[in-house]
Amino acid sequence: MTDPPRPDRNDSGLRSAGLLLAIPTLLIVSPLVGFFLGGALDRWLKTSPWIGLVGLALGFVAAGRETQKIYRRYLNEEDRSKRR
C-alpha cells in the first residue's frame, strides 16, 4: 500500500506556538539546574555557597540565551509567514 504524495504543510502557527510554549519552564528550570548542580559541587568541594551562586547566575544567563534563541526562531517563522 503506497500513500499518495502529501501536500506540503505550512503550519507555522503551530510551530510558533510550540516554540513559545518551551520558554516559560526553561526560564524557571535553567537557574534551578545551575543552582542545584553548583550546590552539589559545593558539597563535594566544601565551598558552599559560592559555586551554587555562580551556577544560579549561569543558569539565568543560560535561560536568557535559550529564550533569545527560541524567540529569534519565532520571529523568523513570523517573517516567513508574512512573506507568504
Add this chain to the structure above:
Amino acid sequence: MGLEFLNRVRRTTLIAGAVGAVVMATYAGPWTGLALAAGALWSLLNLFAIERLVVALTGRDRGTPATVKAAGWAIAGMALLFAAGALLLARLPIPALLVGFGLPFAVLTLKAASSLLLGSRVWRATVASPWRAALVVATVLVAAWWVVPGLMQRPAGAQTAATTEHAAPAELAAAPADEHAAPAGGEHAAPAGEHGGAHSESKGPQKFANVITILARAFPDAGWAHFLHEFEAVIYALFVALILSVIAFLASRNPQMIPSGLQNVVEALVEGLYDFIAGIIGDRHAARFVPFLGTLGIYIWFMNLFGIIPFMDSPTSSLNVTFALGLIVFLYAQWIGLRGLGFVGYIDHLLGQPRDVTGWMLAPLMLPIHILGELAKPISLSCRLFGNIFGEDMLLVAFVSLGITSMSFLPGWAPGLPLQLPFLFLALLTSTLQAAVFMVLATIYFLLMLPHDDHGHEHEAQHAHSH
C-alpha cells in the same frame, strides 16, 4: 572467528560497559562504576592489541616491515596496558574492575553461544511458529518471575524484621480509609492506604490503592510482592507498552486497502499524529522523526490515562519515569546535534564557536551556559509532566476524601458523595493535553537542533545552535 565478529563484540561490550557503569555508579557508588568502566576499557584495548599482534604475525603480509612495526606497537601497547592495569588495581575497587575486565570475554562467550543456538534445529523449530515462540517467552518470563524475587530476597531475619516494622503502621493507616472506600465510587479504594509493605510509605502524600499496592499489603512478607512494589512504576509502564504492542500487532497483522475497525482507528491516529508533527518539524524531517515522537506521544497519553482505570496507576506520576522519558529525548536531541555538526563541530558549538581572542576568552563561560541550557530541557519536560499528572492524582484523592468526609456524620455505613466525578473528566483532558505538550516540546527541541534552511531560511544556512 572473523574480525567482524570481534568488532561486534567490541560494540556490544562498549554498550554493556557503559550501561553497567551507570548502574553501578548509581547503586554502588561512583568509584565502583568508574572501576567497571575502566576495567572494560582496559580489557577492550588489550583485546585490540592482541588482535593487531595476531593479524601482524599470521596475516598475509607477515614479515614485511609494516607488519613488524605493527607487531612492535602492539607489544609496546600491551606492556603499557599492563602497567596501567597494575595502577588501576591499586587505586580502584578490585571486584568491579574484575567484572569490567571479564566483560568482553563474557560478551564473546554469550555471542558464540547465541550463534550456536541460532543455528540449531531446536531454535529454528521454536521460531517457526509465533505461538510456540510466544509460549517459550512466556515460560522464560514465568521462570524469571519466580527466580528473580528469590535472588533479590534479603537474609530472612533482616527482611522479617524490616517488613514487620513497616507493615504494621501502614495497615493501621489503611484500616479507617478502607471502611469508606467502596461507597466512594469503587475504583478509588483507599486514599490513605496505598502503601502496605514497603518502607517509604508513610512519607509524603498518598495516592489511591492499586493492584500492586493491594498485593504488597496482602503479602507483606513475600519477596515477589516487595519486588512488585519496588518497581511499581516500571511494571505499569511496561504493561502499558505491552498493551500498545498488542494493539499495534492486532491492527497491522492483516492490513486492508480500505481499513475498518481497529486498523481504521490506529491509521487515523497515526495519520493525525504524522500531520501534527510534520506541521511543526516540516515535511522533510517528518518521516525520520514521527516514529519516535508519535510513539512517545501515544505512550505518554496511555500512561497518563492509565491512572484513571480502577486499581491502576499512572506511571507518569512517578518522577523516575518522566525523567527517563526526558532523558531519552535529551539523548536523541544531542545525537541529532552530534550527527549534524560532527564531534569537533559539536564541541565548537558548546564552546560558543570561538573565532577570535575574545571568543576564546569567553569559551570557559559559554561552555557551562550551553550545558545548563541543554540540561534544563529534559528536566523541564520531566518536571512538567510529573507535576501535572501527580497533581491530577492528588486532586482526585482530595475530592474522594472530601466526598467520604462530607457524609461521615451519618451513623454506620454510608456512601460517600462522588465529588471526584467532574475531576475525572478534567483528568481525561489534562492527560491528553500533557501528552501533547510533551510531544510538541520534544519536537521543538529536535527542531532547534536541525539546520534552519530546512524551513525556508535560506539566509540562515547555519545550524540552529550557531548563534
